[in-house]
Amino acid sequence: MPMIEEQLKVLKTTFDKYAGKDGDKGSLSKAELADLLREEFPGMAGDKKELDAFFTGLDGDKDGKVSFPEFVQFAATLLLIMGGM
Template sequence: MTQLETAMAILMKVFDQYAAADGKTSSLSKAEVKTLLEKELPQLIKQAKNKEDVDKLIKSLDFNGDAEVDFEEFVVLVAALTCSCHGRQGKK
């Protein structure tokens, strides 16, 4: 596989791994999102000033308001963080 194909496969695997924790594999619960962020993005959690910041991030991911984060919402988070880290957010 190419590097990009590998990255895509890893995204799918990570989502599936954490989503399966409660047996509902199609979405992440709030607890699953927190665990994913703590284990997979520890620097993000360290930079959060307080617990409310993390809760706001999780709530902001839930675009459709179903109190869960599905794969599409998860990918938006990863893309936004990637853009932010790369310094290209909002540039054209």
């Protein structure tokens, strides 16, 4: 399997761990995003107002759910900005 596909599947497995907690298993609700941020980006988890702003930013197509492509684009942008890579 090509490396990029394999690496994305690993990332999808982590995404699914949070996305699978309630409702639609393929996307993040706001509560699931809160869990993900708290566990994966401890420095970023703020109050409800910040969570709302994050969720709005992530939900590119405004359907109230965050898909895997929406999530990886956001996480990649975040890490580039934070200078993590």
